[in-house]
Amino acid sequence: MRVLFIEDDPMNRRVVKDMLDVAGAEMFEAEDGPTGLQLIEEQEFQIVLVDLRMPGMDGITAIRQIRGRGDAKGRVPIIVVTADTAPDLRERCVTAGADEVLFKPVAMDALFDAMGRILARDAEGGTFA
Helix, strand or coil: CCCEEEECCHHHHHHHHHCCCCCCCCCECCCCHHHHHHHHHHHCCEEEEEEECCCCCCCCCCCCCHCCCCCCHHHHHHHECCCCCCCCHHHHHHCCCCCEEEECCHHHHHHHHHHHHHHHHHHHHCCCC
């Protein structure tokens, strides 16, 4: 499985990479939204993880740009990984097009559960966003 993590903090990327390594997933990294969007343009991913607070382009904007593509890459499953705890956060993320929202620090079982739900929906022909 190919996973893209759009996250500006290298430590957060490292922690999630270590988790995904356990599952045998291949993680690609983008330090910001524009770099993540470019990687999506150039490559195929089964899941995109995205932080919300990044310099230059926030995660909500990145999600909206991914969903606005109008092609198969625009339907890639997206999991938000955030430290933000605003009361309306989950609703804003889902409205933007996220499939799941996880809160930092992310536990391995929570990450794998979210990925499993998404992959199960995909296997059943479910739709995203």
